[in-house]
Every structure is written in structure tokens, then in C-alpha cells.
Amino acid sequence: MVDTRRNILEKNYEAMHRHGFQGVRPDKVISELGITKGAFYHYFPSKLDLGYAVVDEIIGPRYTGLWRQLDHYQGHPVEGIVWCLEYIRSGTGEQGCLLGCPLNNLINEMAPLDEGFRTRLQAIMDVMHGAIARALQRAVDKGLLNRTIDPKSYAYFVLAAMEGSFSVGKSMQHKAAFDAALDELITTLRAL
Amino acid sequence: MVDTRRNILEKNYEAMHRHGFQGVRPDKVISELGITKGAFYHYFPSKLDLGYAVVDEIIGPRYTGLWRQLDHYQGHPVEGIVWCLEYIRSGTGEQGCLLGCPLNNLINEMAPLDEGFRTRLQAIMDVMHGAIARALQRAVDKGLLNRTIDPKSYAYFVLAAMEGSFSVGKSMQHKAAFDAALDELITTLRAL
DNA sequence: AGATGGACATACTAATTGGTATGTGCAAGA
DNA sequence: TCTTGCACATACCAATTAGTATGTCCATCT
Numbered sequence: 001m002v003d004t005r006r007n008i009l010e011k012n013y014e015a016m017h018r019h020g021f022q023g024v025r026p027d028k029v030i031s032e033l034g035i036t037k038g039a040f041y042h043y044f045p046s047k048l049d050l051g052y053a054v055v056d057e058i059i060g061p062r063y064t065g066l067w068r069q070l071d072h073y074q075g076h077p078v079e080g081i082v083w084c085l086e087y088i089r090s091g092t093g094e095q096g097c098l099l100g101c102p103l104n105n106l107i108n109e110m111a112p113l114d115e116g117f118r119t120r121l122q123a124i125m126d127v128m129h130g131a132i133a134r135a136l137q138r139a140v141d142k143g144l145l146n147r148t149i150d151p152k153s154y155a156y157f158v159l160a161a162m163e164g165s166f167s168v169g170k171s172m173q174h175k176a177a178f179d180a181a182l183d184e185l186i187t188t189l190r191a192l
Numbered sequence: 193m194v195d196t197r198r199n200i201l202e203k204n205y206e207a208m209h210r211h212g213f214q215g216v217r218p219d220k221v222i223s224e225l226g227i228t229k230g231a232f233y234h235y236f237p238s239k240l241d242l243g244y245a246v247v248d249e250i251i252g253p254r255y256t257g258l259w260r261q262l263d264h265y266q267g268h269p270v271e272g273i274v275w276c277l278e279y280i281r282s283g284t285g286e287q288g289c290l291l292g293c294p295l296n297n298l299i300n301e302m303a304p305l306d307e308g309f310r311t312r313l314q315a316i317m318d319v320m321h322g323a324i325a326r327a328l329q330r331a332v333d334k335g336l337l338n339r340t341i342d343p344k345s346y347a348y349f350v351l352a353a354m355e356g357s358f359s360v361g362k363s364m365q366h367k368a369a370f371d372a373a374l375d376e377l378i379t380t381l382r383a384l
Numbered sequence: 385a386g387a388t389g390g391a392c393a394t395a396c397t398a399a400t401t402g403g404t405a406t407g408t409g410c411a412a413g414a
Numbered sequence: 415t416c417t418t419g420c421a422c423a424t425a426c427c428a429a430t431t432a433g434t435a436t437g438t439c440c441a442t443c444t
Contacts, residue, residue: 004421020301022214026402037403038423047402098304107363108300109212112290118365125363147383149376156360156369157353157376164356168348171299171317173310177348184341184349188380191339196391218432229433230393239432 005043007033012050013058017102020109021051021117048116055120059102063124067131076144077135082186085162089182092166097175101166129155145192161185197235199225204242205250209294212301213243213309240308247312251294255316259323268336269327274378277354281374284358289367293358321347337384353377 011033015024026047030040044050066084073080099105103124110117129152136151162185169178203225207216218239222232236242258276265272291297295316302309321344328343354377361370 018304020212020214022212023305025400027400036423038407039421041403042420042422100300100304104359105300107359108292108297111362111365112210112292113215118363122363122365125360150372153372154376156357156364156373157380160356160360160373160377161349161353162356163359164352164354165348167296167299167355167359168317168352170303171310171314172348173303173314180342180345181348181352184346185352188349217430219430228393230437231391233433234390234392 004035004039008035008040008043008050009054009057013054013102016051016054017099017105020105022109024051026050048114051110052116052120055106055117055124059106060120060124063103064127067128070131070135073135077139077142078144078189078192080135081132081158081189085182085186088162089179092175092178094175097166097169097178098173100170101163104163104166107163125159129159132158139192147192149192158185158189161188196227196231200227200232200235200242201246201249205246205294208243208246209291209297212297214301216243218242240306243302244308244312247298247309247316251298252312252316255295256319259320262323262327265327269331270336270381270384272327273324273350273381277374277378280354281371284367284370286367289358289361289370290365292362293355296355296358299355317351321351324350331384339384341384350377350381353380 008029011029012024012026015029024047026040027037030037040050044053066087070077070080070084073083103121106117107121107125111121112118132155133151136145136149136154139145140149140151161181165178165181165185168181169175172178200221203221204216204218207221216239218232219229222229232242236245258279262269262272262276265275295313298309299313299317303313304310324347325343328337328341328346331337332341332343353373357370357373357377360373361367364370
């Protein structure tokens with residue numbers, strides 16, 4: 001027997017990625033999975049709890065797992081950040097570009113609407129922000145940067161440019177725009 | 193008599209800003225306005241058409257009107273871009289930061305879901321992108337930049353960092369994060 | 385004055401949504 | 415072997431959603 005709960009989680013993650021949380025119809029996802037309401041509500045008390053579980057068990061780990069590696073990156077910290085960005089790019093095909101960044105999508109949709117979502121999404125962003133800020137701080141401490149920067153402030157900028165690249169790619173419906181924005185971010189980082 | 197159609201448009205714009213297009217309940221907005229379904233469906237054939245009208249008549253003009261001014265900006269083109277960014281910042285209070293950029297929100301929600309939305313949103317982004325790219329091209333032509341850049345590519349980066357600043361501010365639920373990201377973008381632009 | 389049409393109000397509705405209540409098969413432990 | 419409880423299936427349901435169908439008031443044109 002396959003893991004029914006995990007299947008429900010992953011199918012709903014896909015639906016959330018495309019339609020947003022509010023746009024997810026549990027009924028639809030259920031019938032696509034070939035299961036019934038009984039199975040769904042056996043594992044998740046409500047649609048909202050399902051949404052939280054998708055963030056906690058799929059989206060969160062995916063992002064925090066990547067950025068936490070920055071702390072152990074050997075070499076120029078800025079190149080560590082670039083490595084993370086390139087990793088994200090490599091996981092973003094033409095299709096993924098159209099659907100955008102799952103984290104960015106969810107932040108923009110749910111942050112003002114539900115406190116449960118907001119705290120979870122903020123926690124993920126905090127991990128990413130912390131990792132970038134620490135990397136920049138290491139670079140500053142080692143005197144590796146030409147310009148003086150405030151690591152925490154600059155880390156927000158890096159996050160913004162990265163998330164924004166997805167928005168640009170999504171609106172232009174072309175990975176080329178996403179790539180251009182990301183390339184310029186990388187160039188900017190390397191010029192620090 | 194006030195302009196009922198405009199009232200419907202503006203109340204729904206506010207609802208879209210907070211709840212997203214899918215989250216808008218025409219019934220709710222109607223009752224808040226103190227009008228009835230008759231009035232609503234007299235002016236708008238459907239909820240989708242209402243959404244298009246909000247983009248065409250409120251969101252679009254607001255953004256294109258601002259960025260088109262760049263073409264007539266006297267002085268260093270980069271300072272013109274900074275002026276636009278500061279204008280956007282000045283219109284973004286603590287509350288506006290929580291709700292995010294209406295354009296960014298709509299792109300992330302609706303671009304993959306509806307072609308009518310997508311083409312409209314892309315058209316707005318194209319205007320903004322074109323204005324920034326032309327400003328950068330002028331700066332290049334006049335030899336005002338230290339670094340050589342590709343104006344079109346860099347314009348995507350500027351747009352990305354700007355839109356992304358809203359995402360960051362929204363997730364952190366703090367204008368300080370938004371301001372930090374925007375400040376670093378401005379510093380980066382001025383260092384070009 | 386009578387007809388026309390725009391600007392709404394009122395009342396109704398089919399489909400959908402997000403569930404709940406209840407039943408069943410089966411594996412594991414007492 | 416009996417029972418307990420997990421893992422689902424089936425059937426039902428109240429509220430909501432996005433409308434439609436129809437009526438009315440009033441200004442304007444003929």
C-alpha cells in the first residue's frame with residue numbers, strides 16, 4: 001500500500017502551486033487521486049489544516065533545506081549564495097516559471113488573510129534571510145567585499161530580487177525574463 | 193447621484209487587493225456598497241469582466257501613468273528610476289505593505305489561470321519594463337554608467353527587485369524589511 | 385402624452401463547496 | 415477468538431456562489 005496521506009499532500013501541493021490555496025478544490029483533487037472524502041478527512045480535519053501541512057511538510061523543508069547549506073559552504077560566501085540561486089534556477093523549467101515560486105505565491109496570496117499561514121511562511125523566509133545574512137557577514141568579516149554593506153539589509157534585497165525574478169518570469173510568461181533578472185542579481189552580487 | 197459603476201470598481205479593487213481575485217465575493221462587496229445584484233450585473237456581465245475592468249481602469253493606469261513619466265525625466269536617468277521607486281515607497285504605508293503590490297499580487301495569482309488577466313498584466317509590465325530599459329539606455333548612451341549593462345536585461349532585474357521588495361515586506365509583515373530591500377536596490381542603481 | 389431605455393431592486397436558482405454522519409473491511413493485540 | 419481501532423468508502427447536507435429572470439422608477443425623446 002502506498003502512502004495515502006503523502007499522496008494527498010503532494011497532489012494538493014501541485015494544485016496549490018497552480019491555483020493558489022483558495023483556488024484548491026479538495027473534491028477535485030480527491031477524485032483525481034481516485035480516493036474519497038473519507039480518506040481525505042481521515043487525515044486532515046479541514047482544508048486549512050491541509051494547507052498548513054503542505055507548508056510544513058513540503059514547501060518549508062524544500063527551501064530551508066537548501067539555504068541552510070549556506071552555513072557549511074566552503075569558499076567565498078557570495079559564491080555560496082550564487083550556488084543556491086543557480087540551484088533554484090536549475091529546478092525551474094519553462095513550466096515552473098509560468099507557475100512561479102510556490103513560496104512567493106503563497107506569501108502574496110495568504111499572508112494578509114490567515115495568521116497560521118503567515119507565521120509559517122515568515123518562519124521559512126526567516127531561515128533563508130538568516131542564512132544569506134550570515135554568509136554576507138562572513139564575507140564582510142573576512143574583508144572579501146569591495147563595498148561596505150549591511151548584511152541583514154542586503155539579505156532582504158537578495159531575497160526580494162530572487163522572489164521578484166519569479167514574478168517577472170511569470171508575468172512575461174517566459175523563462176528568458178526570469179533568467180535575465182536572476183543573471184543581473186548574480187552579477188550584482190559578484191561585483192560587491 | 194454618485195458614479196455607481198466607479199464605486200463598484202473601487203470597492204472590488206480593494207477587495208481584490210486584500211483577498212485576491214478568486215477570493216472576492218461580489219455578493220459581499222455589493223452589500224457593503226449598499227447596492228444590489230441588479231446594479232452590479234447591470235454594469236458587469238460577470239465577475240471575470242469586473243476583474244478585467246479593475247485591471248484596465250484602476251491598476252493599469254496607476255502603474256503605466258507613473259513609469260511613463262520616466263521618458264520625460266530631466267536629469268540623470270538613474271535618478272529618474274530612483275524617483276519612481278521613491279514615489280512607490282511614499283504610497284506604501286505599513287498597511288499597504290501588508291497587502292502588497294496589487295500588480296504583483298494579481299500576477300502571481302492569475303497569470304497561470306486566465307489568459308485575459310495575463311495579457312493585461314503583461315501589457316502593464318511591458319510598459320514599465322520599456323520605460324526602465326529606455327532610461328538605462330539613455331544613461332549608457334551618455335556614458336553615465338561605470339559598468340556596462342544590458343538595459344533590457346537590467347530593467348527586468350529592477351522590476352524583480354521592486355516587486356520582490358513587496359513580497360519580502362509582506363512575508364515579514366514589516367515595512368522595515370520592504371524599505372531595506374528597496375534601499376539596497378536604490379544603492380545598487382546609484383553605484384552603477 | 386405616450387413610448388423608450390437606462391439604472392437599478394427583488395426574488396429566485398442550479399451548481400458547487402466544504403464539510404459531517406455513518407458504515408465497513410481488515411490487521412493487530414489481548 | 416474476540417475486540418479494538420485504524421483506514422478508508424458512501425451517503426447526505428447546509429451554506430455559499432455566481433448568476434438569471436423579472437419588475438419598477440424615472441428621465442428623455444417623439
